Amino acid sequence: MVDQPCSLLAEVHSTLIYNLRTVNFMRHSALVSLLKEKELLEESGHQPAPVLGIQVDELTAAMADVGNNWERVPLRHTEGREGWEDALVGCLKDVRCQHSIPRAKSLMHLI
Numbered sequence: 001m002v003d004q005p006c007s008l009l010a011e012v013h014s015t016l017i018y019n020l021r022t023v024n025f026m027r028h029s030a031l032v033s034l035l036k037e038k039e040l041l042e043e044s045g046h047q048p049a050p051v052l053g054i055q056v057d058e059l060t061a062a063m064a065d066v067g068n069n070w071e072r073v074p075l076r077h078t079e080g081r082e083g084w085e086d087a088l089v090g091c092l093k094d095v096r097c098q099h100s101i102p103r104a105k106s107l108m109h110l111i
Helices: 007-020 029-043 056-064 084-095 104-110
Strands: none
Touching: 007 084, 029 056, 029 084
16 A cells, blocks of 8 residues: 655645755755765774665765755645655755754665
């Protein structure tokens, strides 16, 4: 049995995404943050710990392919706000950094 999409979740997230489109962001800030953290660990002789069992390189490769151009995706009500999930992941990638959302690294397993 397939779960039906929840209209309320789509509406709430679409509204959030539309509002976050007005915030300044740096493209792929989450990827940059993870790669900088990995580089600092390696320079100090440590290996980055897997995130929920996923290596940082694998995680950043998966993140690079999801949610690109989220700020331009039309989330039309008539289309059930289709695409809000990818737009939300893209928003997290571009708006967040390790300091602004400390647990974001563990949230990226949703990709």
